[in-house]
Each structure stands twice: as structure tokens, then as C-alpha cells.
Amino acid sequence: MDIPNYINVEQAHKIVQKYAHRTPVMSSAGINKIVGAELYFKCENLQKVGAFKFRGACNAVFSLSEEEAQKGVATHSSGNHAAALALAARMRGIDAHIVMPENSPEIKKKAVAGYGAKITFCKPTLQARESTLAKVIEETGATEIHPYNNFYIIAGQGTAAKELIEDKGKFDIIMAPVGGGGLLSGTAISSKQLLPACKVIAAEPAGADDAYRSFHSKKWVPSENPKTIADGLLTSLGERNFKIILDKVDDIVCVSEESIVEAMRMIWERMKIIIEPSSAVPLAAILEKKVDVQGKKVGIILSGGNLDLGKLPF
Amino acid sequence: MDIPNYINVEQAHKIVQKYAHRTPVMSSAGINKIVGAELYFKCENLQKVGAFKFRGACNAVFSLSEEEAQKGVATHSSGNHAAALALAARMRGIDAHIVMPENSPEIKKKAVAGYGAKITFCKPTLQARESTLAKVIEETGATEIHPYNNFYIIAGQGTAAKELIEDKGKFDIIMAPVGGGGLLSGTAISSKQLLPACKVIAAEPAGADDAYRSFHSKKWVPSENPKTIADGLLTSLGERNFKIILDKVDDIVCVSEESIVEAMRMIWERMKIIIEPSSAVPLAAILEKKVDVQGKKVGIILSGGNLDLGKLPF
Numbered sequence: 364m365d366i367p368n369y370i371n372v373e374q375a376h377k378i379v380q381k382y383a384h385r386t387p388v389m390s391s392a393g394i395n396k397i398v399g400a401e402l403y404f405k406c407e408n409l410q411k412v413g414a415f416k417f418r419g420a421c422n423a424v425f426s427l428s429e430e431e432a433q434k435g436v437a438t439h440s441s442g443n444h445a446a447a448l449a450l451a452a453r454m455r456g457i458d459a460h461i462v463m464p465e466n467s468p469e470i471k472k473k474a475v476a477g478y479g480a481k482i483t484f485c486k487p488t489l490q491a492r493e494s495t496l497a498k499v500i501e502e503t504g505a506t507e508i509h510p511y512n513n514f515y516i517i518a519g520q521g522t523a524a525k526e527l528i529e530d531k532g533k534f535d536i537i538m539a540p541v542g543g544g545g546l547l548s549g550t551a552i553s554s555k556q557l558l559p560a561c562k563v564i565a566a567e568p569a570g571a572d573d574a575y576r577s578f579h580s581k582k583w584v585p586s587e588n589p590k591t592i593a594d595g596l597l598t599s600l601g602e603r604n605f606k607i608i609l610d611k612v613d614d615i616v617c618v619s620e621e622s623i624v625e626a627m628r629m630i631w632e633r634m635k636i637i638i639e640p641s642s643a644v645p646l647a648a649i650l651e652k653k654v655d656v657q658g659k660k661v662g663i664i665l666s667g668g669n670l671d672l673g674k675l676p677f
Numbered sequence: 678m679d680i681p682n683y684i685n686v687e688q689a690h691k692i693v694q695k696y697a698h699r700t701p702v703m704s705s706a707g708i709n710k711i712v713g714a715e716l717y718f719k720c721e722n723l724q725k726v727g728a729f730k731f732r733g734a735c736n737a738v739f740s741l742s743e744e745e746a747q748k749g750v751a752t753h754s755s756g757n758h759a760a761a762l763a764l765a766a767r768m769r770g771i772d773a774h775i776v777m778p779e780n781s782p783e784i785k786k787k788a789v790a791g792y793g794a795k796i797t798f799c800k801p802t803l804q805a806r807e808s809t810l811a812k813v814i815e816e817t818g819a820t821e822i823h824p825y826n827n828f829y830i831i832a833g834q835g836t837a838a839k840e841l842i843e844d845k846g847k848f849d850i851i852m853a854p855v856g857g858g859g860l861l862s863g864t865a866i867s868s869k870q871l872l873p874a875c876k877v878i879a880a881e882p883a884g885a886d887d888a889y890r891s892f893h894s895k896k897w898v899p900s901e902n903p904k905t906i907a908d909g910l911l912t913s914l915g916e917r918n919f920k921i922i923l924d925k926v927d928d929i930v931c932v933s934e935e936s937i938v939e940a941m942r943m944i945w946e947r948m949k950i951i952i953e954p955s956s957a958v959p960l961a962a963i964l965e966k967k968v969d970v971q972g973k974k975v976g977i978i979l980s981g982g983n984l985d986l987g988k989l990p991f
Contacts, residue, residue, distance in 0.1 A: 408949045596856055635951040636950055637950065672942060672945060672946060674802055
């Protein structure tokens with residue numbers, strides 16, 4: 364099993380910085396006063412396709428050999444990874460084959476189609492998704508790009524924390540949300556290399572706490588009937604991601620749905636930026652005092668800003 | 678009647694850049710594709726207190742002599758200007774006396790109080806506001822800082838367009854919303870000085886079209902029973918503002934409420950930033966094709982990002 368290290372993040376960054384935005388790092392005097400710490404938010408909600416996922420997708424697509432690339436890339440996803448992979452593929456001028464459940468929201472179907480992907484619809488079960496993807500790959504010879512359990516994806520996601528540290532220097536703590544673990548494992552690789560004394564802490568919704576349970580039992584536990592407004596964090600940890608997380612992450616904490624909504628609203632109101640619920644999970648952990656940040660300098664990766672404005676929780 | 682010119686904007690900028698954010702200029706490939714132009718948004722929603730108003734307030738407060746400053750500043754306002762003046766006064770360590778109608782929303786009372794202002798409540802009529810303000814000024818000797826019909830306020834607001842042009846170079850068109858005319862008159866002074874060939878075009882809600890009617894009749898017309906979701910644009914043009922606008926603005930166009938909401942949602946969804954309805958009015962004019970932007974480079978001042986997230990129009 365190939366596990367990327369910081370050299371792979373540096374290689375990824377050479378690719379990613381050509382195609383992705385170097386997103387700004389923002390802070391809020393008001394929020395800092397409320398939490399008694401100095402928080403710096405890395406704004407991946409302002410990344411292309413509205414999520415950090417574009418970094419990994421870019422690295423995966425542009426790391427393919429010319430021969431591999433000609434056959435395209437493939438994945439099953441209805442979310443940010445599908446859009447990210449579609450855009451990265453279009454930038455390289457190759458096909459992106461996306462398998463989507465037929466009951467995916469119209470808005471997501473349109474977004475992925477808008478980036479020029481070739482969509483294959485399937486029944487909304489994991490089995491149908493996997494068998495349909497296998498068929499697409501068999502027919503096209505496309506390379507599968509898993510959303511998080513993938514060497515190049517992890518290295519690409521690590522470039523967000525690399526930029527955060529390059530731009531703002533030392534941190535006492537760096538935080539990220541955790542779902543499949545792509546962002547968290549990449550963040551941990553960069554943070555521990557560049558700032559060995561910095562704690563890396565992840566936050567997860569209590570309603571989808573497989574990473575929390577896996578991390579603390581040191582044994583991989585799958586996500587079972589997860590339920591949370593943070594819809595980017597419903598998936599189970601990937602194998603590669605879990606290995607890196609066990610090795611490099613200092614703690615994983617859980618937060619309530621109420622805190623996620625409170626933190627999301629606080630960022631919207633105070634910082635005037637739109638984040639999706641998943642992005643609010645680390646601040647929710649700070650508001651719940653699950654992480655002691657008093658007087659500390661804390662970096663937080665805001666994972667994305669894609670959500671249905673017609674269905675807000677406030 | 679003192680009318681500022683570009684030298685006064687430059688003087689204002691020396692003050693403003695010490696205290697205000699140099700806000701970012703953002704753009705969206707998606708919106709550019711939709712409108713067929715290159716749009717650059719100056720993000721005053723990310724300014725301190727969430728609005729461009731902080732620029733003018735800063736300039737007004739820090740331009741006072743030591744003797745004047747000791748007696749404080751005063752205004753009647755329940756909106757962004759009150760918060761901006763309160764914060765600027767606190768930064769200089771002087772009193773801000775704010776007269777607010779007693780029926781102002783709690784959230785606004787709290788915001789202004791939170792910046793340390795001394796609030797005097799009055800009946801919710803213009804007469805009560807003016808007589809109460811006169812009384813406060815008589816008692817304290819404070820200097821009145823009008824929200825827009827003020828030399829230093831206009832010069833201060835002009836620093837937003839100055840930064841926009843410094844950061845992004847030449848423009849074919851620069852746009853701003855118009856209410857009292859502080860932002861528009863300042864924008865016109867900077868734009869016409871730095872880019873004489875650039876058109877300055879304002880947009881106004883059809884439901885509060887006093888500036889539109891005043892500009893096209895060349896005769897000052899007051900706002901009568903204005904009604905629009907763009908609550909920052911309800912006021913009538915100031916005298917100084919109107920003079921500058923007649924002299925330097927190329928056109929004023931009107932837009933529907935539906936277009937304002939559509940433009941606001943487009944910016945939220947595509948750019949992942951929160952703007953108040955007033956900020957969306959120039960893009961609304963572009964979407965309504967009231968301004969021909971085809972193939973042009975257009976700068977737009979996003980005026981602010983303060984609104985009640987519990988009362989969204991979508």
C-alpha cells in the first residue's frame with residue numbers, strides 16, 4: 364500500500380499551483396474575541412469548484428502518464444469530488460467518467476455535467492455504484508480516482524495546509540474536518556513535516572463518528588447509518604487515510620449538530636463568507652470546548668462552500 | 678459648499694489604509710461566462726463592520742483636530758454608518774453619539790452598542806431624529822458626521838475605487854450602487870481621475886429611484902415612500918453627492934427587485950461570499966442588460982455584507 368509523504372506533497376504542489384487558486388487565509392477579530400484564540404481560516408470554499416477536492420483531483424489527473432490519460436479517469440461520486448475530477452480532466456483535455464446514483468439532486472447532476480463529464484447513472488446503492496464503475500472502467504480503460512483512498516489525492520489535499528503554513532508561519536494547532544480522511548491525512552503530512560511541534564486535531568460530527576471511534580480504538584470501524592447536516596463527512600475512513608491518521612494525528616473530537624449550525628452561522632455572519640456545514644465542524648469543536656485553544660494560534664481548513672441555499676438550517 | 682477632489686481622496690487614503698482592510702478583488706469564471714464580460718468585484722463586504730462605510734467614517738474621525746475630537750462625533754443612523762462611526766471613534770479613543778429610532782432592530786442596537794457607542798433613542802420619525810441629534814450636539818459639542826453629504830465621508834469612500842484600480846489596472850466601466858450617493862460620488866472622483874476614459878455607471882432599485890430621476894432630470898428629486906429589499910439604498914441623494922454625480926457619472930440605471938435577488942443569489946452561489954441586497958444591484962443591472970458589458974472589463978464595488986440571515990429572500 365503506497366502512502367505519500369511530504370516529498371509527494373511538494374511534487375503535488377508543483378502541479379496544483381498551476382491550476383488551482385492559492386486561496387486566501389482569513390481571520391475575524393470578532394470570532395477571536397469569542398474563543399480567546401487567534402484563528403486563521405484557509406478558505407478552500409473559495410477554491411475552484413468550491414472545495415479543497417480540486418487540489419487532489421488536479422494532482423491525480425496531471426500525474427497520469429500520457430498513455431493512461433488518453434483513456435480518461437473515472438469515479439463514483441455525486442459530490443464535490445465528481446465536480447473536481449470533471450474540471451481537472453477538462454483542463455487536461457481528457458474524459459472524466461462519473462458514475463452517479465440516479466436519485467442525485469438535479470443541481471449536482473447539472474454541476475458535474477456543466478464541467479463536461481460523461482455521466483453514467485445507476486441505482487442508488489453502493490453495490491450498483493461499484494459494479495457500474497467497474498463496467499465503465501472495463502469498457503474505457505479509464506483510471507479510477509478514488510475520492511480519498513488514493514496516493515495522489517492525499518498528496519494533493521496536503522497542499523492546502525502547506526500553503527497555510529507558508530503564508531502564516533507557525534501554529535500551535537492545525538484543524539480539519541474528517542470524513543473519508545483525504546483532507547485530514549494530507550493536512551497531517553504537511554503539518555507534521557513543517558511544524559513538528561504543532562498538534563493536528565480533527566473534528567467529526569457525533570452523528571458520523573467512525574473516524575473518532577476508529578482513531579481511539581486504533582481499529583478501523585465503518586460508518587453505520589451516519590446522519591449529519593455535514594453531508595461531506597458521511598463516508599468511512601479509507602485504508603491509506605487511516606494509516607496516516609493513526610501515525611500523525613494527535614486527536615479526533617466529536618461535535619453536535621447544533622454546534623455545527625452555530626459555528627456555520629458565526630462564520631457566515633462574522634466573516635461574510637459561505638461555507639458548507641462540513642467546514643464548520645472544527646470551529647464547532649472549539650465552541651464546544653472540545654479543543655483547548657486559549658491563547659493559541661490555530662489554523663483551520665475550511666473544506667468547501669457548496670450547499671443548497673434554498674435549504675438553510677437558519 | 679465644499680466638494681472633495683482626487684487630492685482629498687489621496688489624503689483620505691493615507692488615513693484609511695492605516696485602519697481599514699485593503700479588501701480583496703474577486704472574480705468568478707462562471708459569472709463572467711454568463712454575462713460575457715470580465716467582472717472584478719471589490720469586496721467591501723469583507724471590510725471592517727462589513728461595509729465600505731468604515732472608510733468614510735475613518736477619514737472623518739481621524740481628520741478632526743485634537744480639540745474637535747475630544748468632544749466626540751455624532752450622527753443619526755441605524756445602519757452601517759452608525760457601526761462604522763462607532764468603531765472609528767473607538768479606534769481614536771473618542772465618543773461616538775448615535776441617535777437611533779427606538780424601533781430599530783435589536784440586532785442593530787446591539788451591533789452599535791458593541792462598538793462602544795453612546796446611543797440615544799428617539800421616536801422613529803425624521804423630525805425626532807434630527808431634533809434629538811441637535812440636542813445631543815448642543816449638550817456635547819460633538820461634530821456631526823453625516824452618513825454621505827459630508828466632504829470627508831465622500832473622500833473616504835473614494836478610496837475603494839482607488840484601490841480597485843491600483844490592484845487591477847484599466848477598466849472600461851466601473852459600477853456602484855447608489856443610495857445617498859456617498860459611495861457613488863467617491864467612486865466617480867477616483868475613477869475619472871485615474872481612468873478618464875472609464876465610464877462610471879450607477880445602479881438603483883426601481884422601488885427607490887430618486888437618484889435615477891434626479892440624474893436624468895438634472896434636478897434633485899427626493900425619495901418618496903421608497904420600497905426595496907436593498908435597504909441600504911432607501912435614502913435620498915445628498916446635495917454634495919448630487920453635484921459630483923451630475924458632473925462625473927455617465928449613467929444611472931434602475932433594476933427590479935427580482936433581478937436584485939437573482940444577482941445576490943448568483944454571487945452567493947458562485948463566489949461563496951455573503952453580500953447584502955444593496956451590493957447586488959450593479960450585477961442586477963448587468964443581468965437585465967441595462968448596461969452593455971459585452972467583452973468589457975468592469976469593476977463593481979460590493980458595498981457590504983450585513984443582513985439578517987434569518988430573513989433571506991430564498
